[in-house]
Amino acid sequence: MKISSLFRLAGKIALITGGTGVLGRTMAVSLAENGVKVIAADRNGAIPKEFTERKIEVMHCDVTSESNLQVLHNDLKGEYGQLDILINAAGGNMPGATIAPDQNFFDLDMKAYEKVVALNLTSTVKATRFLAPLMVKNSKGSIINISSMTATRPISRVLGYGNAKAGVDHFTKFLACEMAAKFGDGIRVNAIAPGFFLTEQNRGLLTNPDGSYTERTQDIIKHTPAGRLGKPDELLGAVHWLSSDASSFVTGSVIPVDGGFSAFGGF
Numbered sequence: 080m081k082i083s084s085l086f087r088l089a090g091k092i093a094l095i096t097g098g099t100g101v102l103g104r105t106m107a108v109s110l111a112e113n114g115v116k117v118i119a120a121d122r123n124g125a126i127p128k129e130f131t132e133r134k135i136e137v138m139h140c141d142v143t144s145e146s147n148l149q150v151l152h153n154d155l156k157g158e159y160g161q162l163d164i165l166i167n168a169a170g171g172n173m174p175g176a177t178i179a180p181d182q183n184f185f186d187l188d189m190k191a192y193e194k195v196v197a198l199n200l201t202s203t204v205k206a207t208r209f210l211a212p213l214m215v216k217n218s219k220g221s222i223i224n225i226s227s228m229t230a231t232r233p234i235s236r237v238l239g240y241g242n243a244k245a246g247v248d249h250f251t252k253f254l255a256c257e258m259a260a261k262f263g264d265g266i267r268v269n270a271i272a273p274g275f276f277l278t279e280q281n282r283g284l285l286t287n288p289d290g291s292y293t294e295r296t297q298d299i300i301k302h303t304p305a306g307r308l309g310k311p312d313e314l315l316g317a318v319h320w321l322s323s324d325a326s327s328f329v330t331g332s333v334i335p336v337d338g339g340f341s342a343f344g345g346f
């Protein structure tokens with residue numbers, strides 16, 4: 080078999096939550112350029128300029144809302160009848176949910192903490208619960224969750240985000256087993272754990288108001304063997320692999336795409 084045919088995605092239907100964000104929209108454009116019908120579901124209704132010519136559809140959805148997810152399910156079912164690829168990319172940190180350098184654990188804002196867990200973990204579960212039934216009909220599909228480096232190695236300040244992403248790793252493994260046991264080996268569940276990429280949700284942590292890197296970012300780079308932040312396009316190899324039959328025996332895995340951050344043991 081030609082290796083390139085293993086990666087063929089043409090004709091598939093993909094839904095990306097958080098699909099108009101920096102990482103989500105990079106994935107959306109690339110999948111669309113490879114023949115996938117892509118729907119980007121986002122709370123932010125703005126349509127990125129690169130979507131129009133690639134016929135990427137944007138559907139409004141707040142993934143924390145079950146009624147929004149139900150409407151999204153109904154719309155997808157009505158329009159396409161099935162789903163082949165689900166990328167749960169809605170998420171990110173929130174400024175209020177971090178412990179500032181002059182604070183400690185006891186200052187944690189529990190409301191903000193709960194919000195960040197609801198967005199990153201509970202919504203990943205909810206979106207999958209509402210949308211994956213569209214895969215069950217064909218006993219085939221690829222679910223890709225978006226984890227983080229802080230899921231396995233706690234990174235300072237971002238407790239809620241880290242707890243939530245650790246939950247995403249657990250959910251990925253749990254659901255991989257559950258889907259295979261109940262619906263066969265055609266529905267696979269994996270996660271990508273990106274290293275550090277400058278996007279909207281982390282701009283305040285990674286850059287100063289003048290755009291220069293914060294001390295935190297400089298520390299991150301020192302702990303990244305590649306010696307730099309990632310570029311959104313560098314996630315695409317993993318996205319295409321996990322979306323396609325090239326990964327047909329891969330389920331329950333969390334794939335780091337991190338410039339070596341997770342391999343680095345310290346100085």
Ligand SMILES: NC(=O)c1ccc[n+]([C@@H]2O[C@H](COP(=O)([O-])OP(=O)(O)OC[C@H]3O[C@@H](n4cnc5c(N)ncnc54)[C@H](O)[C@@H]3O)[C@@H](O)[C@H]2O)c1
Nearest residue numbers: 097100101102122123141142169170171275276278279280
């Ligand atoms: N940037 C990084 O370094 C990095 C590292 C690890 C993991 N991630 C994860 O990657 C994913 C994408 O984030 P990004 O870095 O591209 O950030 P981003 O802020 O550019 O994109 C996030 C998108 O999610 C959307 N969103 C937020 N809340 C939502 C909600 N309730 N309902 C629907 N959409 C919602 C936003 O509108 C935005 O379009 C997130 O899950 C994030 O945690 C990012």
